[in-house]
Amino acid sequence: MVSFIICEDNKKMNENVVNIVDKIMMKNKMSYKKYIFFDYDSSFMTVMERKIPNKIYILDIETPTSSGIDIVRKIREKDLHSIIIFLTSHDELGYIILKQEFMFLSFICKFDDYEQKLSESIKKALKIVGQKLVLSITDSGVIYNIPIDDILYITRDSVDRKCIIKTDYTEFRVNRSLSEMLVEVGSKFKQSHRACIINMERFRKMDKRKKLITFDSGDTIDLVNDDFKKELAKR
């Protein structure tokens, strides 16, 4: 069951959002429930803190009493995996960094074909709802929240005795074992080699002769064992 938590202070806008949700879910087999609010009041906070599975938030960036960013911060302190869609009447440029910082799914401007964009965002959200979206590790006093979809693969550096998490934009070195990482990242990852686990969602192809895996970003890695080759052949 999917839980939609909607907060929009404008009544008309609120109704439109609810209608869009209903319209999409009619065509979907998943059961759903809606929690509707007009402000970030105590009832909203109660629902937010409750352990409801598969949450999709559709929130207004600013209400009369609170800031949506404050709310998102509180959500993210306890829940890195719920999906957040923001509705804003402000210029989107300034929010790019907030989107990455707080890991929203999308930022939708209310004055720019928002109905279409909101529908697309909700459909996108339904594909990933309930999944583990973020890998969260604290290492050497630093908190790492890495979107799972950004990770290409994780290898083990036997010299430094650290795991290297390779993403599109950088690599992270953390004091963890590969087996611990495999548990953390979930079922999207498979072990291609004793010293490597790869994100199968980012996997594009494998050169069997050269034992080279290519990812959708163009990055490659040559840590492949026979078991992985056999498993891939079965798929």
Next chain:
Amino acid sequence: MIKVLQDLIGAGVMSLIAFYIFSKLCKKEIDWKSRKTYEFLLIYMIVIIVSYIGTSKFFKNMINFICFVVLTKYMFKKNINKTVLLSLLTLGIVAISEMIYVFILVGIVKVNAEILQTDYFVSWLTNMMIAAIGWVIVRNSRMIDFLNKKVENIDSQNRMIVIMFAILSLLSLTIVIYYIYFKVNFVQSVILAIALILILLFLVFNVINEKEEYAKLQIKYNLINQNLDTYERVLRSQKKQNHENSNNLAVLRGMIQNGKESAIEALEYIDSLTGKRLNDDQELLMEIQDVPTGGLQGLLYQKLLLMKEKKINYNLQVSKLIIDMPFHKIKSNKKKNLYTIVGVYLDNAIQAVEKYQEKLISIYLYMENHSMIITISNNYEGYLDITNFDEEGYTDKGDGHGYGLCLVKNIIDKNKDFCNERIINGSIFSQKLIMKI
């Protein structure tokens, strides 16, 4: 009877020459009036006789050596390392004297080597000649000074290494002498070989370990030297800066004294000093109106203006609870620390993103659990090595940089009201400052 006499004389002579050589090596005059001197000579004489008669020829040297060390330690009161080394040198000189004599007698004069053992007169003469040669050797004052200096300079804390070296040397010497002169018992050879291997291994590991420790110390001292160099450069730079600041303040003072007409001139002068002409921005003033006044608002205004100039996409979020915060009640010293830390974080964020195509910074102020929290985030590219961030001088921005975060760390370490966190959310790096109100 003659044999006994021969043994006594021989032992006495050897005891005397060993004592003499040792005293020369450690540059101490023998006190012939002292009872201790004669006690030493007598005891060592007995040791020589007993070891020669009662033990295997092979281990005679070892026993002699150990007893000699004990006696000289008691007699001359030097530390154990130096005593061991001096004793080794003494017995070494005696052995060399013996070698020289045997070489002359057997090698040059072609006397049968067995006579040395069997003929009492020759045996007695041997001891006397060895003693004489030893006496001659130590008359060389240059050599004595050299050896004495070498021994005195040794200040090794590792007693075991010195003793093991001594034993190793002695055993090697014994092997050389006895393999040349005598047939050696097989069992004794095997025991000796094992002992040598074990001692050698012990010494090798300890020496390597000492070298490693020395290398580490070298690195540490090199770092200290580098830090001192850096510190001196910073001091010179600060001295220069202070001098310039004094001059500039003097100029400004003059302008202010001149009255209102000079106010614009003073502002222009300040702008020229800071290296940028900043224009008042009404929109920006609206954005920061919720930021507490009294310094923080001014600091943020200046930095946001700079971000606008550098075309950095920024986002400022000020939580509504901040507006009601009693900022004016915070002590001035605490505020000063707050401005320093926030200033460093913002400068670092600006410097980090200005080289990128996509430049993103966000500043978020909010209240939580009686604390004011300021989070400054920026995008980054490539590998971020956070481990060295707080190290003084660590920077990728060139000379003169690398002190900001070290300064922040110092403030936070000294003030319980401040703490910080570092968070990486994907490609966004955040520094979070928590200040207890």
